[in-house]
Amino acid sequence: MDKIIRCITSDGAVMASAIDASDIVFTAKKLHNLSRSATAALGRLLCATSIMGNMLKQKNAIINLRVLGDGEMGAVVAVGDSSGNVRGYVENPQVETAYYNSGKINVAQAVGKNGTLSVMRDYGSGDPYIGQVELVSGEIAEDIANYYATSEQVPTVCALGVLVDKEDGEVMLAGGLLIQLLPGADEEAIEKLEQNVAQLDPVTTMLAKGMSILDICKTALQGFEVEVLDENPVNYVCGCSREKLERYFMTMSDDDIRSMADEKGEAEAVCQFCNKKYVFSKDDLERLIAEKNA
């Protein structure tokens, strides 16, 4: 089962959060039949979104991350809640996969290096906070770190990894690590952290060694006294339902609702996040229109 953890150093200088999202990314790959590069890109974004969602303090808050580059992948979208549960999709799930000479999947090529990363946080007030930065690499982890540095002025280190089986493209391991300097950090703490970060293995390498997410945080925060803030399970969760769709239809005009119907008078809606199909008969649609205008 996937888990996420948040830690802080006792001196209040550094926060670290790590996730093992292997099952989440496995589920995403299966749901969307993702190519290797789409698996890596969406997997990384899901890890980041879970960590960032889990950092929201408000209970019903939602975070939405969207990477849109000029590559063949199209948009990569992930949505998370304040418990770290996530869902997502890729515009072109079958995007071709290229590799670096090192054998690593070239995510930047598929995503494209020119584009934007948008972060939307909705605390439930209906007035979401939106930030947007230019992509710096298209590899996603650097783009997340750059988002925090530029848009929120928080010095951040981000590492995200998805390990895909070379033979069958299945997800073997996926995880992420986010480290942030807090306002209480002094020069000594910064230096110590920089040394640690320079020596860190990739997240999937640490997971493959059998390290727990707590081990990963402690390694990143070596030399500091580490306190665990919280640790909880996380899942791929899509909250779609027939009722929610109906509520959405209620915001549309009569003509727009009728125009969704096919020759048989039926309308079909497919959830982008989990591919669940909802069919509305002619009678269903007319009932909705009647209820809406009642």
Ligand SMILES: [Zn+2]
């Ligand atoms: Zn769904």
